[in-house]
């Protein structure tokens with residue numbers, strides 16, 4: 334008798350995992366700060382503020398620059414105007430397109446769970462010609478909560494046909510937000526070590542880490558199927 338094992342759904346984070354978006358985010362942050370006569374931030378500073386979504390990004394910016402927090406909605410609107418199609422400096426990390434295509438060819442259902450707003454996320458996936466690989470795309474404004482809350486990852490898993498309360502799946506991300514979100518669902522977490530995390534790898538719960546997307550399909554194939 335043949336037992337058919339379905340490949341596990343795999344959900345990916347976006348910023349710091351599939352794409353290096355920090356240069357475009359940095360440029361738009363400094364455009365907005367310049368309009369408010371505020372000194373620019375460095376690329377390293379802005380990179381270290383990415384992962385929690387746009388509101389968290391601007392909370393960290395106003396804390397770093399001692400700006401009035403009642404202006405956050407204005408800063409965010411100006412930022413989103415600049416960032417809505419800002420892909421000029423954004424790149425896929427090396428090997429991402431090849432790894433995603435390989436996994437899709439092997440039948441893995443693929444999804445995205447990012448704290449980046451949904452419309453911008455879809456624009457970026459289109460820009461890189463990878464939107465068609467994902468059966469489910471959840472952004473920071475798709476459900477009420479954001480990572481590290483488990484709800485957005487559960488929504489992404491539901492979109493791939495997994496049971497959101499008892500999922501047999503994997504989450505692939507780069508940050509503290511992703512590790513905590515995966516643990517809250519819970520699903521095993523694979524961490525890309527070249528992203529925007531600040532915490533040492535050993536201090537974040539994860540099943541395995543990888544520093545090169547060429548290694549990811551092999552790592553995933555090692556996991557027991559559903």
Ligand SMILES: O=C(O)COP(=O)(O)O
Nearest residue numbers: 348384385386447448449
């Ligand atoms: O902070 C953001 O805008 C989104 O970051 P994420 O794709 O790593 O969730």
Ligand SMILES: [Mg+2]
Nearest residue numbers: 346348349507
């Ligand atoms: Mg990330």
